[in-house]
Amino acid sequence: MDLFWVFGSVAIFGMIVYMVQVLAVHSALRSPRKPAPESVPSNFPPISILKPLKGLEDNLFDNLESFCLQDYPEYEIICCLQDENDPAYKVAKKVKEKFPDKPISIVVERCNRGLNPKVNNLFSAYRYSNHATFLISDSNVKVDTHYLGRIAPSLDNPEVGLVCNLIRGVGGRTLGSIFENLHLNSFILGNICLLDRYFNLPCVIGKSMLMRKKDFEAIGGLGSVKDVLAEDHFIGEKIRERKQRVVISNYLVNNVNEYWGLQKFINRHVRWGKMRWKIGGIRYVSELAINPVFISILSVFLYGLTWETLSLFIIACAVKMSGDFYLGRRIGAPLHPLSYLLSPIKDLLIGLIWFVPFMDDTVIWRGNRYRIGKDSVLSPCRVKGIWAWRYRMADAIRGRLA
Amino acid sequence: MLLCDFHIHTTYSDGSVKLRKTIDLFGQAGFDVIAITDHVVNGDNSYGKLARKFKFSLREDTFGTYMAHVREEAMRAWDRYGMLVIPGVEITKTALTSGKSAHFLLIGIEEFIPANWSYEKIFLEAKKQDTLIIACHPHHTSEMTFVDTLFLWNNRDKYSRYIDAWEIANRDDVFNVISLKKYPYIAGSDFHRIRHLYSWKSLLNCKKDIESIKQCIRSNWGVAITLFRN
Numbered sequence: 001m002d003l004f005w006v007f008g009s010v011a012i013f014g015m016i017v018y019m020v021q022v023l024a025v026h027s028a029l030r031s032p033r034k035p036a037p038e039s040v041p042s043n044f045p046p047i048s049i050l051k052p053l054k055g056l057e058d059n060l061f062d063n064l065e066s067f068c069l070q071d072y073p074e075y076e077i078i079c080c081l082q083d084e085n086d087p088a089y090k091v092a093k094k095v096k097e098k099f100p101d102k103p104i105s106i107v108v109e110r111c112n113r114g115l116n117p118k119v120n121n122l123f124s125a126y127r128y129s130n131h132a133t134f135l136i137s138d139s140n141v142k143v144d145t146h147y148l149g150r151i152a153p154s155l156d157n158p159e160v161g162l163v164c165n166l167i168r169g170v171g172g173r174t175l176g177s178i179f180e181n182l183h184l185n186s187f188i189l190g191n192i193c194l195l196d197r198y199f200n201l202p203c204v205i206g207k208s209m210l211m212r213k214k215d216f217e218a219i220g221g222l223g224s225v226k227d228v229l230a231e232d233h234f235i236g237e238k239i240r241e242r243k244q245r246v247v248i249s250n251y252l253v254n255n256v257n258e259y260w261g262l263q264k265f266i267n268r269h270v271r272w273g274k275m276r277w278k279i280g281g282i283r284y285v286s287e288l289a290i291n292p293v294f295i296s297i298l299s300v301f302l303y304g305l306t307w308e309t310l311s312l313f314i315i316a317c318a319v320k321m322s323g324d325f326y327l328g329r330r331i332g333a334p335l336h337p338l339s340y341l342l343s344p345i346k347d348l349l350i351g352l353i354w355f356v357p358f359m360d361d362t363v364i365w366r367g368n369r370y371r372i373g374k375d376s377v378l379s380p381c382r383v384k385g386i387w388a389w390r391y392r393m394a395d396a397i398r399g400r401l402a
Numbered sequence: 403m404l405l406c407d408f409h410i411h412t413t414y415s416d417g418s419v420k421l422r423k424t425i426d427l428f429g430q431a432g433f434d435v436i437a438i439t440d441h442v443v444n445g446d447n448s449y450g451k452l453a454r455k456f457k458f459s460l461r462e463d464t465f466g467t468y469m470a471h472v473r474e475e476a477m478r479a480w481d482r483y484g485m486l487v488i489p490g491v492e493i494t495k496t497a498l499t500s501g502k503s504a505h506f507l508l509i510g511i512e513e514f515i516p517a518n519w520s521y522e523k524i525f526l527e528a529k530k531q532d533t534l535i536i537a538c539h540p541h542h543t544s545e546m547t548f549v550d551t552l553f554l555w556n557n558r559d560k561y562s563r564y565i566d567a568w569e570i571a572n573r574d575d576v577f578n579v580i581s582l583k584k585y586p587y588i589a590g591s592d593f594h595r596i597r598h599l600y601s602w603k604s605l606l607n608c609k610k611d612i613e614s615i616k617q618c619i620r621s622n623w624g625v626a627i628t629l630f631r632n
Binding site: 061098 | 596
């Protein structure tokens with residue numbers, strides 16, 4: 001029973017950290033880290049919005065349209081794709097036709113300069129961009145009309161090299177997308193705020209990154225991140241190495257996940273887990289400790305269904321569900337209240353996913369398999385050689401399941 | 403080229419996605435033309451009676467509401483996505499054997515047509531309403547839970563003169579017999595669930611209005627099919 005108290009202590013520690021995360025989110029959203037809305041127009045530099053597109057993200061038309069409706073003096077949108085047969089091309093064309101007065105460009109150019117497909121996609125868009133300030137924005141991001149106006153003035157301070165945003169998962173019509181949104185709105189959001197507020201470690205999420213070209217080129221530009229899986233993290237680190245600040249704006253951007261399957265949720269978090277393991281090293285271990293639901297269920301499995309183990313599990317579930325519900329309400333996530341009942345199940349799944357990075361160091365991203373090295377540097381994974389059978393077997397199983 | 407899907411079901415029959423969400427799903431995916439074609443099931447056998455009882459079929463009394471809703475959503479789709487939405491139905495004559503079962507789409511329908519009329523009567527009424535008549539999944543399909551609908555194919559000599567086009571591809575299946583017979587063709591998803599969005603579609607080289615689309619399909623000039631994948 002002594003070991004039970006070890007599990008119990010870890011679970012209680014996880015609950016306390018979680019509550020600190022909730023406080024961090026609360027405090028981040030309250031902080032006056034927003035520029036005055038009446039800022040003079042000189043605070044609004046012309047911006048090139050780079051939109052790397054690949055495939056039909058959920059709500060793609062609305063997501064792109066939301067960038068055309070910005071209440072901002074001067075900006076251009078550059079949608080970049082690798083292939084004209086990509087279904088996103090037609091959607092981008094329709095949006096362009098709907099807003100003929102907006103400077104929207106669609107660049108289709110195949111590029112294989114690096115191993116990161118998103119960065120490959122961005123090379124052409126970056127080349128075609130006209131303004132000295134640019135924003136990299138993922139295709140599953142939807143914003144309101146004040147978005148650019150709210151984040152751009154942060155770059156007034158020359159010490160600031162990069163502005164990124166907090167994200168809020170919205171949508172959620174399938175189990176996979178509900179899990180994804182719950183995870184984004186609790187674990188991801190909580191950790192970003194915790195690290196930023198209390199450890200002064202801004203964690204860059206690539207959904208929205210606003211930079212000056214001169215700063216970006218000083219750290220090596222796109223060429224420096226072409227073979228990195230976590231290009232957003234890498235850019236943030238390089239900016240900080242230049243003694244510039246990375247600002248996480250408390251303006252929440254919507255990350256639309258509406259029709260995700262469970263497989264897509266698992267794939268993404270396996271990939272992110274491997275990435276964090278390669279970047280964070282031993283710090284990755286702490287992620288399991290701050291998953292109280294998973295720790296408490298381990299004690300149930302190890303010691304059987306006793307009054308103590310069951311109480312610990314129920315308390316962990318209750319804390320997690322109520323905390324997630326509060327966070328969801330606080331950030332205005334349009335999730336159905338009953339969705340929060342799934343929060344412990346999601347945490348159990350995330351707990352299982354946590355082990356995968358120790359067993360496999362390859363990722364499949366947009367159909368390509370790569371090996372992840374230190375700091376998430378990618379290298380091609382040859383599906384030949386003595387150990388190649390395991391990839392073929394994994395692919396075969398995945399194919400059968402699909 | 404217009405990206406089109408002429409075979410879509412909603413919760414008005416046995417689809418799992420509501421009409422409004424279906425329109426948004428196709429609009430967000432960049433489609434130019436779609437037809438909403440919920441089932442009208444024959445009520446003259448036990449299968450049909452069950453389908454009607456469990457509301458998997460449009461009936462004469464629900465048809466008006468259905469059409470009004472489709473027209474309202476069509477206006478929204480045009481304003482929002484520049485997508486043309488055409489009302490239609492899938493006449494579903496299902497029997498226990500595949501040789502006696504037939505499904506066909508009536509696209510651009512105005513008035514209700516019951517599925518328990520005879521084939522000739524339905525076709526003549528459909529022609530009177532100037533609807534497009536499309537034979538659905540006319541040959542053996544890969545769907546294990548589905549009774550194949552072979553009646554129209556087996557009786558093609560008698561009925562092909564009424565049929566404006568045949569589905570050469572339906573969801574994941576391709577029917578090469580249609581190309582061998584050189585019949586006019588289109589492809590459709592037979593959309594019931596969200597994942598069916600990724601399936602065979604039609605591409606039409608014509609203007610985005612209902613008359614040009616009917617003309618294009620009937621003449622089968624400027625028609626192509628494409629496998630829509632993400």
